[in-house]
Amino acid sequence: MNGSIRRIPSGFSLIDKNWGGVYRGGSYMVVGPRKSGRTLMGLQFALEAAKAAEVCLYFTLMRPKDLMIQAASLNFDIQSYMNQNLIIVVRVAPPNGIYDMYNYDDYLVEYFNDIITVVDQYKPARIIFDEITPFVGFKNVDYLQDAFVKTLETIEDRDITSLFVISEPATKKAQSIVEGLTQFVTGVIELQKDTEPKYDPNYVGKVTITPNVGHTEGKFTEPFKIEPFKGVTTDFSPPTKTLDELPELPRTRNFNRPTRIEVPSEPYAFSNIYNYNDFILILNNQIALYKSTGQSFHLMSVKLDPASQMKGLLTINQLQNAIRLSTSKKDKICVVDNKVIVLLIRGTHKSAVDLMINMQHNLPSQDKNYVNAVLDFISIYNSEVDDSVENADSMLEIAINSDSESLQYYQPLNKFIG
16 A cells, blocks of 8 residues: 555445545445345446546456446436446346356456456556355355455555445355455444335334444444435434425315425425535436436426415425425425426426326315316426437526427327326
8 A cells, every 4th residue: 555544435424434535455345135226326326436536447247237227316417437448338148157166266266356457457546346245156165265355455556545345144155255355454334134125215224334444433333324315324304204294284175275285395304305516417417427328308487377375275395395295206396486396306297297186286275166277277287208309408598588489389188188
């Protein structure tokens, strides 16, 4: 390891907050079950390298398109850094079929040798190997450890910071392999989270960071969540009650004064509402993703006639709240004047129609007369990204303008759900 020992940002809040970052030239292992956020942590680590204009080697079993989609969830335009040769993505083919060979340990060792070959070629500041699990199934665990230590020492001698991702062990042999490898790294990050799908938005996992060398601050354990544009994080707000969790007040027959409680969007822990500048950045990133991967999306503008508020029927904040309750957390929302702009990540015509239908059901009151009255004041403009779209400004031109030429593209909401 060359030069003085210093710490650099890891991109993961628990490490950066409690350890002050990771050691330059150190080696770290992420251990966790499937869908626990391991790949996101690798991308967060790579993003920190990109921010510092450092070359990062990213070994992965994933298809490039899938990796780009994962990166986009962090608002990380990985393609642009790949174009600048700051992120070097190396897709690694898993060693399928080799375990029928008599001497497959020798074959697996070649994967470790190949890491050094690529490192010598690109001379990165960081490397991520996501994930190493398929390449460590050695018969001889001592042979594996020797190969792994030799690889680590070669990387550390070049002052390269490394992050290796490995699956949570499911058998005794896998346990011995993981324990055998983690003892040689600088520190271990262990993610614990149920592998079964969780539909509770307030569900959290547990993350533990354990130092093997240095990091005299010690071991830390905290709850973690996976949040849009943050990735794996320990910095999140406590849950607040949503509209469905609050008691419903008695309804009134006067549909001009709906009496259901409106939940303010600001304290909502998983709010997908953004200011205009942030929304522009997100939309530009989504357009870039479409151009590089072909992943389509819809942009919808929901316009509220100002007369609705004058009549005491519906405010723009109430409309925003109805839309928020009708969207996925992956979708993005922005309010511009009397319009609520929605970026529908799923990108299908059905998802756009579903949003319009669900929005009606999330209005402040379900009184039939009230709903019919309100729908007369709402109109929709819906567009799907295509090759003619250059950037966010060009796609938003019709959606946010209020001139007569732009407004002719809006259609009454009743036309879609009537």
